[in-house]
Amino acid sequence: MHLTDKWFNPYPNQKRCKGAVRSTIIDLQRNRFVLVPNALVAVLEMCASRSVQEVYAAYGANNKAVLDEYFAFLTVHGIGQFGKQNDPLFNHTEEEKEWAYPLALSNAVLELSPANAPFLKKLLVQLNHIECYAIQLQFADRFSRQDAALLVQQVYESGVFLSIALSGAANAWQMYSVADVHSFLDAHPYLNEIMVHQAAIDIQGVHENSNCAYKLTTHSLSHLSCGVVAPFYFNTRREHYAESLHHNTCLNRKIAVDAAGFIKNCPSMAGNFGHINDISLAEVLAMPAFKKHWNITKDQVSVCRDCEFRRVCTDCRAYVETPGDLQSKPLKCGYDPYTCTWEEWRTHPLKQQAISFYGLH
Numbered sequence: 631m632h633l634t635d636k637w638f639n640p641y642p643n644q645k646r647c648k649g650a651v652r653s654t655i656i657d658l659q660r661n662r663f664v665l666v667p668n669a670l671v672a673v674l675e676m677c678a679s680r681s682v683q684e685v686y687a688a689y690g691a692n693n694k695a696v697l698d699e700y701f702a703f704l705t706v707h708g709i710g711q712f713g714k715q716n717d718p719l720f721n722h723t724e725e726e727k728e729w730a731y732p733l734a735l736s737n738a739v740l741e742l743s744p745a746n747a748p749f750l751k752k753l754l755v756q757l758n759h760i761e762c763y764a765i766q767l768q769f770a771d772r773f774s775r776q777d778a779a780l781l782v783q784q785v786y787e788s789g790v791f792l793s794i795a796l797s798g799a800a801n802a803w804q805m806y807s808v809a810d811v812h813s814f815l816d817a818h819p820y821l822n823e824i825m826v827h828q829a830a831i832d833i834q835g836v837h838e839n840s841n842c843a844y845k846l847t848t849h850s851l852s853h854l855s856c857g858v859v860a861p862f863y864f865n866t867r868r869e870h871y872a873e874s875l876h877h878n879t880c881l882n883r884k885i886a887v888d889a890a891g892f893i894k895n896c897p898s899m900a901g902n903f904g905h906i907n908d909i910s911l912a913e914v915l916a917m918p919a920f921k922k923h924w925n926i927t928k929d930q931v932s933v934c935r936d937c938e939f940r941r942v943c944t945d946c947r948a949y950v951e952t953p954g955d956l957q958s959k960p961l962k963c964g965y966d967p968y969t970c971t972w973e974e975w976r977t978h979p980l981k982q983q984a985i986s987f988y989g990l991h
Contacts, residue, residue, distance in 0.1 A: 636682040638674075638701060639717055640710035645871060646671055649938025650967045655709055656941055658868040663942060664707055670700050674710075682712065729872035734915055735762040736883035737793075741897050742781060743771040743889035749906050750781060753887060754788040756911040762885070765791050768897070769798030770889035775810075778803040779817065786820055797825035799850070808833060811844050827851040854990055856898035857946025859963035864942040874928065874941050881923040881947060885911060895923055898948035923947050926956060933959040937967040951980075953987050961985070 643659040653671045656663040676685050686697055704710055738757055742750070757765065765785060769778060778798075785794055800806050805814065805826045815821060819840035829846035836843050849855075865879075873879055886894045892902035893914045903914040914920050926947065928940035932955075937943070950958035961984050964975035975981055976990075985991060 636712045637715045637717075638677040638682055638685075638704070638710055639713050640674060640677070640704075641708070643868075644709045645941065646674065647938055647941040649940075650936040651970050652938055654938045654942065655707075656866055656871060657708070658866070658871060660708070661866045663864075663866055664709075665938070666703075669696075670703070673697065673700055674704070681715070729869070729876050731883060733761045733763075734883070735760055735885055737764040737766065737885075738762050739766045739768065739884065739886040739897055741768045741770040741887065741889040742773070745771075746887065746889065746891040746906065747773075747781060749891065750784060751788075753906065753911070754785060754790060758788065758790040760912055760915060763791055764793035764795075766795040766797065769796070769802040771802060773803045775804040775814070779814070782818055782821070786818070793822045794820065795823035795825075796821060797827070797851075799828040800826050800830070800846075801828065806830060808835070808844075808846065811846070812837060815840050815842050815844070825851075853898040853948075854988075856896070857944075857949045857960055857962045859943060859946070859960050859965065863944050864939065865944070866942050871941055874943075876925065876927065878923050878926045878945050878947065879943075880945050881926075883924070885915065885920075895920065896948055898946075900948075923956070931957050931959060933967065934963075937965065939965065939967075949984070949988055949990070951984050953984055961988070961990075 643657060645656045645658060647654045647656060648668060648671055651668065653666050653668055654663045655666055673685060676688065680688065682701075686694060689697055705712075740750070740753060767782065767785065773781070782794070782796065785791060798805070805811060806829065808831075811824055811826065815824070815837040816839065819842070821840065821842045824842060824844040826844070826846045828850050829848060832847050834843070834845040870879060873882060881895050884895060886897045887906060888894055888897045888902070891906045893904055893906060893909065893911065894902050903909070903917060903920055926945070928934040928937070928943065928945055931945065932951075934940050934943075934945070946960045946962065947956065949961040951961050952958035961981060962975050964973040964978065965971070966973065976985070
């Protein structure tokens, strides 16, 4: 094929996210991303309507070496390949931009304490009525391992949930070691995930009999730990990408009940929509105010709208740089998309007022 015949065709599963200085190209098939200059993205955009020869002509002979390097990079990283114009193999669809979930809720978080544990059966019935099939139990207070097991078994025997996750401090449910975790999973092989914090060691793995992922960490986690933005939490799955285009990727379709029995968007959020004694989950779900965070995308959030990571990032609304501003940048993000640098958010001078407001010192 001669140069005059060549077109550069990006693969349909390669999605671009342009930032203030640089961009990400997200590979939805391989679940990864690469960082590229914005100038490379401009070349890709030009390739949509011009042949390779026309692209070289537009940039001039002085930029030939740069274009050679760009096309080599794009090919090596599997972002696209040379071919004919309008090759059916590279027909782009909008499938990856569509996000739909058939139910009103996708997940529920229940903080379990002696105060609200007696209401667990009632809450399970209500979640069944709403058709919420994923639940995370957080042990917020001390339970014997036997009592914890009974609560977990109660959730399983409700027959409602397709996904059950557990988390809690080691001493909250007497889960101190990997051996304890394995023993618990041997008895409850239907669990999907276990997180134990304030443990003696840092370790993670997968239980071989149940295929349940587990993690033990020496860190202490609480409400105040919520909302950290870091590359470790980046998500390159197709579902996450599509949801990020239309919704808040943390709060969308989520409901929570805190340790005191108050219904919230998330246990870390300050406000609530009533107590489980006084109002049902379905009644809360029908409130427009309950859903006000669901459709806040990173394209609407200050600074985040200029960030190249906004399609793979999480988005906490519980802790923001300007408390009370629904579209303020997450407080616990130390990334600056204008300098492409990460800083420690806890010591940033411009965040100290918000840190004090939330009591995060």
